[in-house]
Amino acid sequence: MPETVSPLGLLLDVDGPIASPDTRTISTPSIITDLITLAGANVPIGFITGRSAQFISEQVVTPLVAAGLPQEMRMYGVCEKGAVWFPITAAGMGDIVVDASVALPEVVAGRIRELVASDYADSMFFDETKLAMISVEQRTDVDRSRYHVAQASFEAAAYTILVEHGLGVRFGDLVSPDATGAVPFRIDTTIISTDIESVDLDKDHAAERAVAFFAQGGPLPRVWRSVGDSRSDYKMADHLYAAGFDVAHVDVRPADGILDRGYPVIVEGDLIHDEAGAAFLGYWVQKLGLAEPVSL
Structure with missing residues (x-):
């Protein structure tokens, strides 16, 4: 060089x-x-x-x-x-x-995958290529405004899943600490996807x-x-x-x-x-x- x-x-x-x-x-x-x-x-x-x-x-x-x-x-x-x-x-x-230290538990990824397949497959898909975070993305054949309506519903359901599994998570103004009081994960919204990720990223x-x-x-x-x-x-x-x-x-x-x-x-x-x-x-x-x- x-x-x-x-x-x-x-x-x-x-x-x-x-x-x-x-x-x-x-x-x-x-x-x-x-x-x-x-x-x-x-x-x-x-x-x-x-x-x-x-x-x-x-x-x-x-x-x-x-x-x-x-x-x-x-x-x-x-x-x-x-x-x-x-x-x-x-x-x-x-x-x-x-x-690997910032990856979400596979059991949680599995729950999110099932949620998308059962309730939201007509507007979004689970990104199987991610190695650490969880991402769910808008289908390219779906109108953006329609996707955003479904996205809001999906994110609320995803937040509930993370809380049920005891993960500390932040989603907008909602905060649910884990058993130690920590909040190591967040739900991040973009115009074409939702990322569930470590706050260290x-x-x-x-x-x-x-x-x-x-x-x-x-x-x-x-x-x-x-x-x-x-x-x-x-x-x-x-x-x-x-x-x-x-x-x-x-x-x-x-x-x-x-x-x-x-x-x-x-x-x-x-x-x-x-x-x-x-x-x-x-x-x-x-x-x-x-x-x-x-x-x-």
């Missing part, structure tokens, strides 16, 4: 800025080519996501490898908000590490792990950008800001509310989701002088 310091580092949420929240795939071809171009310019790229390693393998890494990732680069995946991590090379994903811890990995491969850039569509994605930039980097966060769904932070928050005009993500990546390819010259 060249010892020159990259002018930029990237921490990217996947659902929203990279993969379409509707198709759950990378639907904009320029995202693939621009990621490859930036990686080849020694830009460290971390995918910081609640998605599973299998999802990232199929929907992100496989198309990147097929399009030709560079042999020398720094690319890393931190999935399930910090519970699962792995390097990414030109050959694909490296060894996957799972933090979040995007700031995941960002810290990715940056530590990048530091092993060469000098770190001073300038970083994080990109996401949820309020929790700001925690990637929170970590970078606290660590002293020059950071800004790109919010690709600002309608949910732009958070007040000590660092700049960027929006891509009226563009949202992966269209905003594509515009952001294209901007940096141009800014760094990496774009192919246009032949007249």
Whole structure:
């Protein structure tokens, strides 16, 4: 790996800025080519996501490898908000590490699986690819508004199951400690899913792990950008800001509310989701002088 310091580092949420929240795939071809171009310019790229390693393998890494990732680069995946991590090379994903200490009991996962199958299969599905957290996701053939009605009912039922099993859990304003008084789990709502997860999992811890990995491969850039569509994605930039980097966060769904932070928050005009993500990546390819010259 060249010892020159990259002018930029990237921490990217996947659902929203990279993969379409509707198709759950990378639907904009320029995202693939621009990621490859930036990686080849020694830009460290971390995918910081609640998605599973299998999802990232199929929907992100496989198309990147097929399009030709560079042999020398720094690319890393931190999935399930910090519970699962792995390097990414030109050959694909490296060894996957799972933090079993933050996993939910299998008996609880089984109860949630049964709940979805019996009462909610017409609007959502149990994500069998998760290795530590529990996730239940909107079916792609179901209208978003209809899903959200079912989601609210499902989450209330899931909370009851966790309480019945004695797990300390937080769900919105509801808090049920375990027998020791601890609350180690939470129910987290997104626009296309519900995650039941350890409170030790979040995007700031995941960002810290990715940056530590990048530091092993060469000098770190001073300038970083994080990109996401949820309020929790700001925690990637929170970590970078606290660590002293020059950071800004790109919010690709600002309608949910732009958070007040000590660092700049960027929006891509009226563009949202992966269209905003594509515009952001294209901007940096141009800014760094990496774009192919246009032949007249």
